[in-house]
Amino acid sequence: ELYEKKKSLVKSKDIALKTGRDEGTIRNIMPVLRALGLVEAVPGPKGGYMPTSKAYESFSIPKQFRTLTVPIYSRSGENAGVTVTDILFKSVYSPDFCQVLLKVVGDVSKLDIGEELVVGPTPSGRMVIEGKIVGRDEIHGEILLEVINIVSIPKERVRNLMSKRLVSVPPNISVKEAAGILYREFIRAAPVIDGTSLVGMITGSDVARCASEDKLHQMVSEATSRRPVTIGMDEDILEAMNKMRRSSIGRLVVVDDQNRPVGIITRTDLLSRMLKPFEMVETVQK
Template sequence: MGPYKLTMSQREVLEALIRLYDERRRLIKSKEIAELVNKDEGTVRNIILSLKSLGLVESKTGPTGGYMPTLKAYEIIRGIPVQLPVKLKKAGKELDIPVTTIEILDMLNPEGCRAILRVQGRIRGEINVGDKVEIGPTKIANVRIEGEVTHIDLATKQIGIKITRLISVPRIPVGEIASIGNIITIEPDATIKDAAKLMIERRVKGLPVIDSRGRLIGIITQTDIAKAVAEGRIDATVKEYMSFPVITIRSDEDIGDAIELMNLRDIGRLVVTDSEGKPIGIITRTDILKFIAGLR
């Protein structure tokens, strides 16, 4: 990784910081790092200062302060490639402008942080100062950034943006946060009234539809129920109003993949399957938001 030749102690402390930050999603105290690496806290602080001088650590003082790794730190420790397989988007439209490097600046600035994007392709006429842009999610770091263009350098192909939203989704298997086991299903010949009653009793917003052979053939949601009620057909069968084919995701896939799939299909839940395609649970937008917010 070029000029970054870390000592064994520096690498150990940086790896510990990244591990703790990924687990707890907050600023990390030097005491926590010291406990993990079994070193004196004063020694850890000195090592962190050296890492900060290399641009690998950000810090904030005060009672709620602590340390966090920079994106460069992830690149050094985890070998994140410089070439990111992601294109710039403007107004939701993907442009033929690949982003090769994302450098985050002023991470702890209360007025908002900035980023420098190094790009390829044609910039002139495609991007202007003031444009709202999106990047990501990146395939490896799983980072998504939204911002406003503040500067364009055509010579070096660099774009400066003021970040309005930065989301880093931890790489966690869907099965770890989905509602797995005891999946609540309904048969296709059940009535809309039966489905509505079951949703109310079990406090769910969607029911996978399973045929007599145990195969997943559809899903009925509150939206489908509302449509049937509006049409005065509460005695209609579930199969008349269910959605199909069912969008599924394997339990071992990443929650970032679940988010991307939900956004792509404009749906709020996915049926979770095992390796053989058998439905074993449900994951919803709410499940993911609660997890990211630290509520689960």
């Protein structure tokens, strides 16, 4: 409760006043709570205590009432040892630069002016900020960053972006016939579907390989070289992005809860969703 009100580290003296206990008793209890993973402690005159996510879960506090911290990392990926409790944007009107003021918990003296940091992701907006330290206030626990880059991935289900018009190819036609389908539909690949079962993926690369080997007469079932990568229609688009990146592909076959193909989602679909707010603003400004 004290942490929720202050949004900063809580002193043992404040806890003692709130609970009607002796401050020494509180200090004796805190190491036990820390060992249980219920609190985090920051030593020193500017230190104090803050609850962990485990504490919120243990006391069944609803998520909407929880104050979650945001991690900070160095460019090398190492945890910087401080966490963010609030982010305030500054100078957003400037066409040349933008700054953010970070309210943090932890020892900011370990962070150097000019050091580049990665902040996030934030719990709800999934925002990640890359920036360079241009100022710090050790007394009030603040870091001023000059923003280098801001990325935010919207929370969206695959079903909302996927194309429900699924162009597929049967396994028992020739590669030449499949090439004709890809050409007419102006697509680079198509799932190979036998009845309701997904059995493969025929790509432009497969067609080119067969053409170079004089095997365009081959059946599609014999020519597919890539195992299709699928994603559930109710999964998050962030997972779709990760699957595409890990597999070095530009499309995923979308399946329902019975693993039946129901659509396809491409990099273009994801890019269009990311650009949607910019397109809306451009339309309004016109």
